[in-house]
Amino acid sequence: MDFKELQYVLAIAKNNSISKAAKELYISQPSLSKYLQNLEKNLDLKLFERMGNNFILTYAGERYIKCAKDILRIKKNLDDEFFDILSHKKGRLNIACSIVRSPYIIPETVPKFKKLYPNVDINFLEETESNNLDKLVINGEADLAIFNYSKSNPMLGCELLKDEEITLVVGRNHPLAKEGKKLEGCKFPWIDIKRFKNDDFIVNYTDQKSGEMEKDIFDRLNINPKVVLKTRSVECSIRLAAHGFGVSFALETHLKYPSLEKSPLCFSIGNPNITTKLFAVYRKSGYLPQYLQDYISIVKQVV
Structure with missing residues (x-):
């Protein structure tokens, strides 16, 4: 299966729009439309219902999205493990935190992290509704979330920061x-x-x-x-x-x-x-690359 195909469909579902998804993916709208048409033709299933300019997931589309997220999560775990084995210090770290914490978490931690891992891309998902942060980790959008975690979910592990x-x-x-x-x-x-x-x-x-x-x-x-x-x-x-x-x-x-x-x-x-209690929260089933563990240590130093 083409991983690019999964990312394309996820982008359309996220934006409910071909044009917005194309802009996010840095490809042309006609190319993305053609890609989706060919995919649905090969599957002999409609993944989206067209309602004007909106693209709404069908039941088949919902199942596709769920499995796509699982597949990409497994791929990322494998990539992270290979990264540590090869020690090339290349990777990507997606961090979720509240928009309240980001003004000090980002400037206090990113420069220190980039000194250790200059070739690891670090992205922040800043949420206004901080009660949603655990969901971003569960569905794979974030590798790590920093917040006052008060629930209990068997899918999540956590490390106390303060x-x-x-x-x-x-x-x-x-x-x-x-x-x-x-x-x-x-x-x-x-x-x-x-x-x-x-x-x-x-x-x-x-x-x-x-x-x-x-x-x-x-x-x-x-x-x-x-x-x-x-x-x-x-x-x-x-x-x-x-x-x-x-x-x-x-x-x-x-x-x-x-x-x-x-x-x-x-x-x-x-x-x-x-x-x-302030926690760093991550998926239990996910592979925790060394750069993620080192980032948690940096956060502990600054909070």
Whole structure:
């Protein structure tokens, strides 16, 4: 079977369009149309229904796509293993992470990685909905995902990168700014979050890991927050809190990198604090090339 054929059909299915797929594949639209016509003729099956300019998968097409992804995943595992055997230091690494983490993960890790592996292509899939990151690994679009993994899937393996504390972020002029206490086990001054029950909260959306964790905190501590703003940007919520526009949450890692004109105060909250685990997540069945393992080590150094 021609692996190029599989990639062509996957591109059409992904884009629901011949023209968009052709542009992604850097081939002409007529060539791709002819390729698909010949494939369907040889199979004596329609893989797509044409609805105007949209290409919708038939049942046969859905089965083709599923098997194509499996075949390409097996091929990549074999290629990765051969790469390590031959030690040519050539390959490709696809990494998924949230768009919240990418502004510091990418510049802090890619230059170090490229020094070790200049001939390994590294690509990032930056997701706004971080709850989808595990799916990108499962379906083979990503070799590795970096996120606060809280589920359990027998198809996935993971390596702990860091235990992160979830902090409450407030402006330095907040009335409770000096009320924090030093407690054992807390990296920041501790405060009872219920003292902020009348404050305006800036929160993230619940299809983001950060928003999901915020909702869990409110539920766990029986707090009904007064939400003044929802945003997908953790940095935006930190900046707003620093300027005194409400209070927000932030993982301690997110606080390390933004350059802020006004630095906020951060409090530990909970009993005595609330933490979450940051993982590097990969497929259990996949071959883990040395360059992927080395990339995980680099991430551990910077988070």
